[in-house]
Amino acid sequence: MWRTMRPRETGNERPEEKEGTIMNDEGRKEREENKSAQQKMPQEKRPGIARPVIPFPVLGGASALYALFYTFCLYRNASGITYPFFVAGTLFYFSFCTKKFRVLSGNSGSGRKDALDGLYAGVLLLLGISVCLTADGKIHLMTKTGIFLLTVVLVMRQFYRTKEWDFFTWLCRICRSLAETLSCLDTPFRDGFGWLGERDRKKKGGRFQAAAIGLLAAIPFLIVILALLISADAVFSDLLERAAEGMNLWNTGGMIALTALIFVLSYSYMRGLTADLTNAPAPGNGKEKKKYQPVSALAFTSVTALVYLFFCGIQVAYLFWGKMRLPDGLTWAQYARQGFFQLLFVCLINLALVLVCLAAFEESRALRAVLTAISLMTYIMIASSAYRMLLYIQNYHLTFLRLFVLWALGVIALVFAGVIVSIYWKGFPLFAYCTVTVAALYLLPAFGRPDYWIARYDIAAMQAGKYDDYGYLSSLSADAAPILLDPETAAVWDDTWPFESYLDKIQVRTEEMGIRDFNVSRQAAGELAELWGQE
Structure with missing residues (x-):
């Protein structure tokens, strides 16, 4: 007679993890599978570091405090003096969460911060400071x-561990982390109710959870009832309206809504990082990615390079040397106006083309040579676009977009220097190079107040009788006030x-400014405006 045998309990079984924790039952099996896979891999190629269980009160409490701080700093305050504190608070929040997860830095086996992390944090603080120093909404x-x-x-x-990530791996990982945030939007509620339910079952037999469900169910019911009562009695409606005005209900509701939104988003983002992304093997680590034969890429890029060669020859002959005549009816200003945005776009296409070829195709001397030629010809296109823009500015003067194009061309030129290096140096950290380059160069417009220089250039042209676009001058931000409201220069348009x-x-924006939304540029502009008001 056969009997069903029950497995013996050895006492070594893993206890069930509590609801409301970061690593729940759903993710435990996957974590164990990844752990066994990691043990078979060399230590330097393991994709991630094991994440500990973290209770809801820790992450939830940190996210709630961060949401309150965010609301205090930024509610109806897009460019005030609190913005640098918001950036510092954001860095502290993520640093706190990282330590609570006991995460070692992916770029250092000892867990010490890489010097690049400190550089990124320093740039972030500088960018936060720049916000309250300028009043330009475009720069903001x-x-x-x-x-x-x-x-x-x-x-x-x-x-x-990001040292082995290439450029496209970085882009995919950034997009994936943001997508994971959207997929984890329910986790604050799931983890919170799970933690409260477990706590309630231990202490009060489930009464707290039942009361919470009742309160949540009462919200839509009360909305309907209040709407009916307000429409049924004018006195009741008037009393509620006056009470709402006294409590500044709209502001209170807006602050509550913003706090709730930031809590959900910040919690969900950290939850997303500790869910699928922490256990999935990182692209670019471990197994070598399959690459295609370079023949098709070589054929494609060779044809493209020939077209670029012919185009660059025309640029040198027409634009730089001026040896050839322009088509009939076309002035140099019109010629300069045509194409600088198109050439800027072609430069970006070339950047993507070279990066795709490096990432998707096997190494080849011929392919490297063609990609180098395309990169060098891109410099001619950059110079052509910049020269066209300078000619155009001479005839039609300066605007923010024209100044931004010149800045963008300079950035692309430096980025392509890194691209050329990466063609011959496989381990070159191109993404870090591009990030540092763009961040460092962006500090120039962030602190440089472009509207000030635009106003200075255009007012000089106006004094020379070459410019009369008063409407554009009036659209500039308070950064331009030292030029536009200076009695010596304002005489041409006052x-x-x-x-x-x-x-x-x-004057209006300065009068509305308080302590929390104090902006240095607006304050200086307001003082100049007061002088005009006294005249």
Whole structure:
């Protein structure tokens, strides 16, 4: 007679992990599989470092405090003096989370911070300081985008060994980390209710969880009931309206909504890093990626290089030497106006082309030679685009977009220097080089106040009788006020309505400024505007 045999309990079974922890039952099996796979790999090629279990109160509490700090610094305050403190608080939040996860730096076996991490953190703090020194909204947008991306790069460096990552691996990892954030948007609620439920079952027999469910269910019910009661009685509606005005309900609701949003996003981002990304083998580590034969790439790039060679010959003959006549009816200003944006785009295409060929195809001397030729001819295109832009500025004067194009061309020129090095040096850290180059060069417009120099150039042209676009001058930010409101230079346009419009704009924005949203550039512009108001 056969009997069903039950396995003996040895006492070594792994205990069930509690709900509301970072590594739950769903991810434990995958973690154990990856751990066994990592043990078979050489130590230097292991894709990640084991992450410990972390309770919800630690990550949830840190995220909640960060969300409150974010709201205090940035609610209705896009460029105030609190912005540098926000950047410092963001760095502290991610540093705290990294330490609580007991994550060793992916770029140092001893866990010591790489010097590059310190450089990134320093640039982030400088960018944060620059926000409250300028009033240019365009610069603010680019600065905040740069702060966001550089912060993501810095955090990724703390969680992964990135030394073997190529350029495209970095891009894929950044996009994947942001996608994981979206997939983990439910984790703050899942982990929170799981932790509360477990705590409640131990202490109160489930009453807290039941009460929480009841309160949540009451919210949509009360919304419907209040809407009906407000429409049913005018006195009740008036009392609620006055009470809402006294409590500044819209501001309170906005702050609560922003705090909740930042809590969910920050928690979900850290949760995403510790879920799939921590256990999945990192692209570029371990197994060598398969590459294609270079024949197709060589054929494609050779044809492209021939077209570029013919085009560059025309640029040298027409634009640089001026040996050939322009087509009938085409002036040099019109010729210069055509093509600088297209050439800028072609330079970016060439950058992508060279990077794809390096990443996807096997090494070949012929391919390296063609890619080098394309890179060198790209410098001729960069020079052509810059020369066209300078000719155009001489005839049509300076705007922010034209100045930005010149800056972008300079950045691309330096980036291509790194690309040429990476063609011959396989281990060259191209992504880090590009990041440092772009960040360092961006500090120039971030602290340089482009609107000031634009106003200075255009006012000089206006004094010479070559410029009369008063409307564009009035659209400049408070950074341009030292030129536009200077009595010596403002005489050329102080009797026009755009001048009055610019003056009113400066006065209004200065009057609305408080301590929290204090901006150095707006304050200086406001003092100049007061002098005009006294006249």
